[in-house]
């Protein structure tokens with residue numbers, strides 16, 4: 575059985591692209607049925623179009639409240655028969671409506687060794703603190719900010735004073751770790 579995914583992203587979508595490429599190489603046994611972005615016009619839309627994957631641009635502000643926004647999201651997920659929600663640079667807290675509908679089926683990747691440096695600009699936060707080692711965390715999503723149960727982590731040496739190189743290292747690890755972790759997770763779930 576192939577696991578059906580929806581990827582949520584707010585920005586560039588490099589993690590989305592890495593997952594889709596892993597699927598095409600046969601390293602991740604899943605299909606991305608749908609991409610949802612809360613930032614209309616984000617570059618992830620172009621990437622999804624390039625792969626011919628359906629993408630929905632949904633501005634939360636267009637809805638009366640968060641519940642109504644998430645109800646629309648759930649409607650889309652159900653219409654595409656989605657099994658798991660994969661957050662990949664989705665910069666918004668998931669609310670109870672979606673958490674309840676996809677309990678233990680929402681996964682996030684975060685560019686730090688959680689619980690250090692949750693929230694925005696985790697790489698900047700780590701460099702400002704002068705840490706020598708940072709990394710990447712894949713975790714279940716709960717109602718908090720990057721607080722859910724940790725599934726996998728990997729470490730990256732900071733390149734002192736060089737944000738660009740540090741970021742490149744983090745992203746490279748993210749792309750590999752997300753693929754491997756999801757593949758293991760889906761294998762366990764359906765074993």
Ligand code: GAR
Pocket residue numbers: 583584585586587588589590662663664665683684685693694695696720748
């Ligand atoms: C990634 O580094 C991801 O870990 C981070 O946003 C970036 C998105 O990059 N997510 C968070 O900070 C979530 N708290 P991408 O759009 O190129 O995949």
